[in-house]
Each structure stands twice: as structure tokens, then as C-alpha cells.
Amino acid sequence: MAVSELARRTLAASAVGIVGIVGAASCRSEVERFPPEPPIAECVVNADCEGFDDLCRNVKCIPDDGSGGGGGGTDPNAISATRLGVCREVNPVDCNDDDICTIDLCNPKDGACSYEPASHDFDGDGVNGPREGAKAGQPDSCGDDCDDTNPAAFPGNEEVCDGADNDCNGIVDDNAVFIPEGLAPVQVSSRALELAGTGGLAWSGSSYVAAYFGSTSGAISAFRNVLDEAGNPSAELSLTVTNSDSSGGPIAWVGDRYGVAWQDRATGDYEIYFRLLDEAGGTVVTAPVQVSDGFGGFSVNPDLGWTGNNFIAVWQDEREGVFDIFGQVIDIDGNLIGPDVKMTEAGNLQNESPIVAASSSGIGVVWSRNFQGNGTSFIQFATYDFTLQQVSEVLDLTDGTTKPVGPVAVWNDGEYVVAWADYTASPKAIYAAVIGEDGTLLIPPKPITSPGGSNSRYVTLKPLGDRVLVVYADDRDLNVGYEIYARMVSDTLEPIGEELRITNAPGDSVYPRASFGPEGDVGILFRDDRPTGSGVEQRVWFTRLGCNAGI
16 A cells, blocks of 8 residues: 555544544534545545646646635645645646747756747848747737748748749739649559559649559559659659558648658558658658557548648548548657647548648548448538647538538638539539638628539649639540649639640549649649550649749
């Protein structure tokens, strides 16, 4: 028996003895012969208290003042049978320096304060980006760089056609349009892969990194490939360090490195993994870190965002028997911050296919909510704080009478734009809605493509501040399947210009992934299913749109 436990029981026994003596000297009623059990001390020594070894909290065992308030002084010798001990913080360390631009920390091992900057200059242009919870340029934002992933974006810079908001006026490539360049697409995945599919695409300022997956001899693996400005691949390299099935590959450039996520079956069932790549994209900076918590059931369909300070990974997870959305905060060095977080409540439905839109102002997540029994599905959206706690009410963007699929979301200079395909609505188009920073619906869902009697599917978005570039697949031209198209819409979802066909090969061209690239190009990674004499070849290809400056 621990010394402190023995002491507590001794004090309790002493109290019983005292009551017993009093009872013997008085009229022996039933109450006196069987007195109530006296209270047991919460503590006798400091080690009895939770957090006693945290020198920031400074938790002590001190005498009760008789009301449970712990105001009986700080002398532990005063604890007795009649003055029980309680655990209270005594003069906890206060590290608040009243500077919103620092993160105030206390080391629990020694009680020492330290102060880390709340904003950073990750792209090295000499201007900090904003702290989390603020927009660049606002009072107390601690940084005016509107895009700290790109050294060509900072207040006062000259606007050019390069896929960046160079002057930080809230608009990317003012008045520019993006048009097909008429160049032949470039095959990215190697012929060694029997089948291949897209994961993600990002541009560092000097090269693209494409993430994708493919199969050989029935096994599926995730790959990365560094592409030059024209999309020409260098070498197909594995993202993983095991021979297990893996796929996915959302990738984010953050100013001086890439972060990439994927799903991997290294432990028997699928889990979510993350690692960093250096500026060149060809050198792995960190070993894979498992992001999902390893419970039974699959963790699949990851997406990845960047707040300006941390990565945000989201995925669908069936650890509780049905799929729900989970998330994890990851710091810039690839370290997990706290445990993963459950972000939705499935009930009797399945929450699947999450996409995260992250910024220094907040986090928005869109997902599909599906009823497996009859095929009913909904598109839902909610906002979250930087610890992934839900802030807004869940917003239903569809009503369950049609079949919406493949939702995506982006942060567009103060608002979220959400889009999806609808397989059974009229028209079978890409639909979109605009949602405020607080999660309120600003512009209800409306079609933003015009497929006529055909189908628009597989949408991705690139935000431009006052407008949004929409890239998607459509089968209206009856070219033996789907082709990749692009169109521009305003920030109120009104069409700007025509819908432009980008690809022309027979067979399906689907699942585009877009990234701003050099000189205002928009690089597009896509899957192409080309019929051949021996069957269909499913490969990953690269094409691009050129920036036609209107600045």
C-alpha cells in the first residue's frame, strides 16, 4: 500500500475513533452507534495530485478551509483528520506576454516560459504570412503575405501572369483567362504500370511533383514523379517503403517543401500515411508517419490542406463500424499534433470522400453522406477550428432526391466554393455553391456547366479571388468517352466565357488534378483510358492551360 493511501486511511480511521468516543459518552441512538463514514482526504502529499509534476501548473496538496475551497493555507503539516487535504494549483506560471504575434509556451518540466512566432516566412520573400485565425493584412494578423507558399506574392509587388496574387489585392492574375495551348499531352506514368490513376499535382516554382498510383502484377502502389515545366517526367519513384498495396497522393507545396498523403495497407488494413519531400521533390525528407490511429477497419480517401502553419489531413474511417470523417493536424516538420479527431457523426449513414479547404482564416470540409441501402446521397459541409473542432452547423447542400458525387472545396479570398457532379439531376452537370467563412450559405447550389443531355463529372477547382477556374470531364462531344474541359465562373458562380475542351484522344479522360505552374500555366494531371488493339491502356498524363494576360 502506498504511503499516501495509508495516510489517508489512517486519518479516516482516527476520525472514526473520535466519533466513536463521543457516541459512547452520550445517549446511544442508532445514528450514534452507526455513524456516517467520514470523508477521505483527496490527498495527503503532493504526489497524490494529478499534475503535481507539471511545474507550470504547480499543483499542491493543501489543507481544506472547511468548505472544500482549499483556502486553509499552504502548509502540508496542517493536514489532519479534521483538516483534509485538497489538490489545488498554487501560483501557476503565467507566460502571457500580451503579444498576439507570439505563441506563449510553458515547459512543464522546469516551468520556464518560451515564446514562438505566430507567423512565418516559409517562402523566403521577406514578408511573413498571417497567423492562424487571421487574414493577411488585417489588424493583428502578424503578417501581410497573402500567399506564403510563393515568393512572388507580397504587398507592393507587380502583378504578372503567373498563377499568384503578386500584389496581394485578393485577385490572382487580374482579368487573365486560361486557354488550351494545343500541345500534345505528356505521358507521366510508365509503361511498366498496367493501370494508373491520379493522386495530386503541385508546383514549387521550379518543377512539378505528380503523385499517382498504379498496378503491376495485381499489386497497387503509390508513386511520385518530378516533372519539368512542360510536364516531362524524370523518374517514377515509390512513395512508400513497403511492398503493400497503396494509393492516393494529395500533395501540397508550402513554400519550402511538399507534404503528401496516401492510403497504405502496410499493417493489414488500409491506414493513412504522410511524409515530406524537399524543394526538388526528388528527395524524401521524412520517413512515412502513420496518421490514422490504426483501429480495425479501413482508413481511405485522404485529402490534404495547408493553413499557412500546419498541414490538415482528412479521410474516411470505419473504426466504429461505419465510415465517418476523421482529421489530423500535422506540423511543418511532419510531426502529428495531438491525436486524430472524429469530425462527423455517421448515424445510420456513411460519411465518405472528404475534401478540406484550409487557410489562415479557418478550415472547411465537404463530404458525401450516403445511405448504402437505397443509394440516397447528400453533399454536406461544415467549418472547423484549427484543432478540428466543429464550429458551424452541418450544411446540407443537396436534398437526397438526386445522386451527387465527388465533392470538392476551395478557399476563395474570404469564402468557400464547393462543387460536385450530379449523376441524376437535370442537367447532369457540375453544381456549385458559395459558403461564408462562418459556414452560412451565401449562394445556393446551381449548375455551372452546360452538358445538355450529356454528363459533366470529376470536377476540380482553382480559386482566383474574384473568379474560379473549373476543370472537369464531360462526354458531350461523343469522342468515345469523356474529355477534359475548363471554364471560368465569377465569385458569384456566373459563367465567364465559354467551356473549353482541353483533350481530344478517344476513350475516357477523367479525374483531373490541377496546379498553377510556370508563367501562369495551369498544369493538369489526368487519367486517360485509351483503346488499343490489345485493349484499354489506363495511364496518367499531363497537359496544361496557358495564361492569357488581361493585366
